[in-house]
Amino acid sequence: MSEASARVELERVVDRLRSMPLGRLAAPRPPYASRAEGARALAQKLADMGARIGGWVPHLVPDAGDAAVGDQVALTGFDLLDLDPEADVLEAMAADLREVRLTL
Numbered sequence: 001m002s003e004a005s006a007r008v009e010l011e012r013v014v015d016r017l018r019s020m021p022l023g024r025l026a027a028p029r030p031p032y033a034s035r036a037e038g039a040r041a042l043a044q045k046l047a048d049m050g051a052r053i054g055g056w057v058p059h060l061v062p063d064a065g066d067a068a069v070g071d072q073v074a075l076t077g078f079d080l081l082d083l084d085p086e087a088d089v090l091e092a093m094a095a096d097l098r099e100v101r102l103t104l
Contacts, residue, residue, distance in 0.1 A: 013104070022066055039070070042096060046096075047059065049093065053085055
């Protein structure tokens, strides 16, 4: 998996989240209570991957509201890409992003 492929998946998810109506973001989407909650879980996962690679203490991604979830995924995802992760991390990242995108 290349960095470019992971970046494309990230941009697709972020674009979809940022353009999604708030009502749709708040709608239930199992296994999460809402699409926004699933996206927040993705942002947390990306942040945790970045913390592992960077050697930092993991921090909780705050719930800044459904309207901010696209920005949270963008921030954590692009920060992770800036760390120049290995191919296995890029592959896991792209798979997680693809899974979320297909459930949106």
